[in-house]
Amino acid sequence: MRAIRNLNGTKTAKICLPVFYRAVHNSAKYESILTGSCETLNAVVQPYGSIPGPKPLPLLGNTWRFIPYIGDFQIDHIDKVSMRLYKKYGKVVKMEGLLGRPDMVFLFDPVEVENVFRREDSLPLRPSMPSLSYYKHVLRKDFFGDLAGVISVHGENWQKFRSKVNQIMLQPRSAKMYTDAISSTAQQFLDRIDQIKDSKCQVPDDFLNEIHKWSLESLARIALDVRMGCLDDHPPEDTQKLIDAINTFFLNVPVLELKIPFWRLFNTSTFKQYIEALDSIREICLKYINISMENLKKNGGCIDRHQLSVMQKVLDKEQDAKLASILALDMFLVGVDTLTIFENTSNSVASILYQLAIHPEKQEKIHQELNSILPNSDTEITNENMEQMSYLKACIKETLRMYPVVIGNGRETTADCIIGGYHVPKGVQIVFQHYVMSNEEEYFKNSNQFLPERWLKNNCLNRQAHPFVSLPFGYGKRMCLGKRFAELEMLILLAKIFQKYEVKYHHEALDYFIHPMYTPKGPLKLTFSSKNK
Numbered sequence: 001m002r003a004i005r006n007l008n009g010t011k012t013a014k015i016c017l018p019v020f021y022r023a024v025h026n027s028a029k030y031e032s033i034l035t036g037s038c039e040t041l042n043a044v045v046q047p048y049g050s051i052p053g054p055k056p057l058p059l060l061g062n063t064w065r066f067i068p069y070i071g072d073f074q075i076d077h078i079d080k081v082s083m084r085l086y087k088k089y090g091k092v093v094k095m096e097g098l099l100g101r102p103d104m105v106f107l108f109d110p111v112e113v114e115n116v117f118r119r120e121d122s123l124p125l126r127p128s129m130p131s132l133s134y135y136k137h138v139l140r141k142d143f144f145g146d147l148a149g150v151i152s153v154h155g156e157n158w159q160k161f162r163s164k165v166n167q168i169m170l171q172p173r174s175a176k177m178y179t180d181a182i183s184s185t186a187q188q189f190l191d192r193i194d195q196i197k198d199s200k201c202q203v204p205d206d207f208l209n210e211i212h213k214w215s216l217e218s219l220a221r222i223a224l225d226v227r228m229g230c231l232d233d234h235p236p237e238d239t240q241k242l243i244d245a246i247n248t249f250f251l252n253v254p255v256l257e258l259k260i261p262f263w264r265l266f267n268t269s270t271f272k273q274y275i276e277a278l279d280s281i282r283e284i285c286l287k288y289i290n291i292s293m294e295n296l297k298k299n300g301g302c303i304d305r306h307q308l309s310v311m312q313k314v315l316d317k318e319q320d321a322k323l324a325s326i327l328a329l330d331m332f333l334v335g336v337d338t339l340t341i342f343e344n345t346s347n348s349v350a351s352i353l354y355q356l357a358i359h360p361e362k363q364e365k366i367h368q369e370l371n372s373i374l375p376n377s378d379t380e381i382t383n384e385n386m387e388q389m390s391y392l393k394a395c396i397k398e399t400l401r402m403y404p405v406v407i408g409n410g411r412e413t414t415a416d417c418i419i420g421g422y423h424v425p426k427g428v429q430i431v432f433q434h435y436v437m438s439n440e441e442e443y444f445k446n447s448n449q450f451l452p453e454r455w456l457k458n459n460c461l462n463r464q465a466h467p468f469v470s471l472p473f474g475y476g477k478r479m480c481l482g483k484r485f486a487e488l489e490m491l492i493l494l495a496k497i498f499q500k501y502e503v504k505y506h507h508e509a510l511d512y513f514i515h516p517m518y519t520p521k522g523p524l525k526l527t528f529s530s531k532n533k
């Protein structure tokens with residue numbers, strides 16, 4: 001008998017190791033040890049050092065692989081790098097020696113991903129982005145203090161925060177209260193499309209920036225019940241400044257995190273730009289957070305509780321202004337270590353529009369579905385008729401399967417444990433390679449084909465998929481806090497777009513790249529022709 005530790009090291013149960021091992025490893029490979037002794041298990045579990053992976057060089061580790069012209073790893077093509085590692089080394093791969101970072105173990109096996117998630121206990125730890133952690137916990141500690149939100153925050157501080165906002169953020173009915181606000185922002189976006197498209201109905205090259213503005217405006221309505229005016233003809237200066245700061249933040253993240261981390265030694269120009277960007281994001285968000293607080297104070301008891309923004313609800317429930325404003329800030333700055341949510345949502349929308357533009361036969365099915373659910377061009381979208389949009393929902397899922405904006409997610413081990421048949425020590429970052437798994441024939445039949453049908457109930461393709469292959473919003477206690485809002489925002493916007501337009505793309509096919517979200521590379525020169533014409 002032996003005490004078993006889960007990923008964060010707490011002892012869960014006393015159990016004979018072979019029995020435990022069977023519970024966590026369903027593969028036949030380990031069946032034989034069931035009849036053996038605990039010593040047999042030790043012989044079967046392989047040492048950490050034997051996990052295959054690219055070998056580090058003395059001093060430069062594996063970081064040299066990111067050096068242009070010398071190395072073969074490209075920061076904006078981590079998708080292709082991950083695919084190559086999988087093909088070369090198999091389902092469990094170790095990436096060690098990235099200077100300034102702990103070892104990483106990549107998992108390309110849904111059974112192992114499930115095992116790690118299922119063993120998660122109350123305080124799961126998602127690997128932090130050291131530069132963001134430094135910003136929150138060292139550089140701007142005076143501002144964030146102990147209540148640093150959920151991003152790059154762990155342990156009891158994370159739990160304390162998350163437990164206060166979980167219900168408000170994750171209950172499906174909470175999100176549905178915002179349908180009208182989300183719908184009216186989506187309508188503004190459609191008006192904006194009509195305004196900016198040219199005589200051939202094509203939108204300008206910087207259309208992604210317009211989608212970012214929609215997403216930011218939508219988020220401001222949900223989080224703060226404030227109109228930022230992002231989609232106005234002359235948007236306030238600070239809205240574009242906020243989008244630019246977030247883009248700067250993104251462009252600098254991979255350089256700070258994956259290249260040689262000189263920023264730890266001195267203020268490199270990239271690091272300075274990064275900090276300036278984070279400060280701008282914080283200041284601009286705080287301005288709108290204060291406006292929202294003032295509105296609440298002014299209207300006091302007259303406000304209908306159902307109409308409150310997420311931040312106002314937290315304020316109302318917890319009576320803690322600091323907690324409410326840090327949540328709102330996190331909603332804008334949801335680092336998830338490399339991502340900011342409104343860009344997450346907007347990149348997903350960009351990718352879905354592009355996929356449907358290049359798959360007109362699938363778009364046609366959406367038109368048919370919407371024609372029956374929303375028969376007139378002015379039929380409103382409601383919580384009830386959204387329930388029937390199963391094909392549109394399937395198209396969203398299929399795009400996020402093939403092109404998940406977050407190509408991999410992860411957890412950090414806080415104690416020695418066994419993963420994938422290997423001993424894995426404390427402090428290792430386990431990376432779930434969802435992009436690679438989702439595009440593998442082994443896990444999805446016809447994986448390289450865009451087949452939304454596979455997500456429809458009772459479809460035979462659907463039954464074959466392992467539920468832990470495609471997890472665009474993560475899983476477990478640390479899963480995406482904004483999942484419900486993101487799904488609702490995307491569904492309403494896309495339903496409105498396809499209710500009104502036929503969307504086409506007449507140019508060269510776009511590749512995808514990491515920027516640092518996984519997104520189509522190149523201008524989204526879509527055409528939006530009115531269906532009624």
Ligand code: HEM
Nearest residue numbers: 150341344345348406472473474475478479480481482486
């Ligand atoms: C399509 C849009 C989105 C995608 C694909 C996405 C994806 C993700 C993923 C993969 C994670 C990590 C989950 C895990 O570790 O298991 C995450 C975390 C998070 N997301 Fe999202 N997200 C999206 C939109 C949003 C929105 C709109 C919000 C807020 C309104 C949001 C708030 C958060 C927060 C706060 C976390 C951190 C949770 C924690 O660590 O406790 N996300 N998201």
